[in-house]
Amino acid sequence: MSHIRDAANVSIGPKPKARLKHHSSDDTLKELVEKRHDLRQLLNNNQSLDRTTLRSSINHLTNSIQKRLVEVRSAQADQTYSDITNTNDSRKMFEAVRHLQKSKPPNNSIGVHDENGCLIASDDMKASVVRDYLEKQLTRNEQPLEPFEGLPRALNVPFTGVELHAATSSLKNGRANGPDGIPNELIKYSNSTVHEHYAGIINSCFETHTFPISIGEATITPLQKPKKPIGPLKNLRPLTLSNAARKILSMATLKRIEEKVNAFTGPWQCAYKRARSCADIVWCQRVLLSVVQRKKWEYHRMDIDMSSAFDTIKRTTILELLKLCGCT
Incomplete structure (x- = not known):
């Protein structure tokens, strides 16, 4: 990774000074x-x-x-306005709406209660309490999963440089770095030699039952949920900043299982499918609400609270579902 950074400094150079808003x-x-x-x-x-x-x-x-x-x-x-009305891409719709809104600068500070319900003043104490809470909340008392099963052996279909290049192309620019400090762009715009070398590293992991430390490292940044009381730990949203190496492996795996998962979930599933997302549902709801408010009609709907959906995932259940989908 240090060689990639040195090459980027020579060929690209530092980022120019930001312009005024x-x-x-x-x-x-x-x-x-x-x-x-x-x-x-x-x-x-x-x-x-x-x-x-x-x-x-x-x-x-x-x-x-x-x-x-x-x-x-x-x-x-x-x-x-033209971008909003003339596109079917939900992501572009929401980006255009956010551009129109003049939001206040975000408040990066969080409040954490101790066991007596009092706010903790020390950042070190906050980090300790949040770490213990998230460890219990996210593991759900499950035993840690082993990274490999059985004896070391090569993949039936080894990863290729072309496959890794397609995975890196899916990485988004301008995102926060993981603990290794390597931006997505440095790997995304590297040449085929880098992608071939990284594919060889992943393939050797299965042959030797070892893996790079960077794949298992991440920085967890807790964010205060909007419109929620400050203090209770359940009102924090953990944001995980993973290394680019982990993101590439995740995207390559996702592309391999995508077709089987799409066939398994059926046509009504919106989230985590190609050309579909929860934004389709949210946009539809917002359009309905705008019409109802303008026409002053009555409108009733039922929702499911998804605020803690990702906090209740059981990894063993996910693996069993992948086997039902036909994934090896």
């Missing part, structure tokens, strides 16, 4: 801002010029800039 690439706006900048320089550096006329020109340009900003933002809003 109000930055615009509009040519007309750029021209107005440059003119105002030049006039301000004249105003500050030359006392002999007519300062009243300069100030008047600067004020006129400032008003023109504000008007142009309104036009640019209006055009962006129209484009976002």
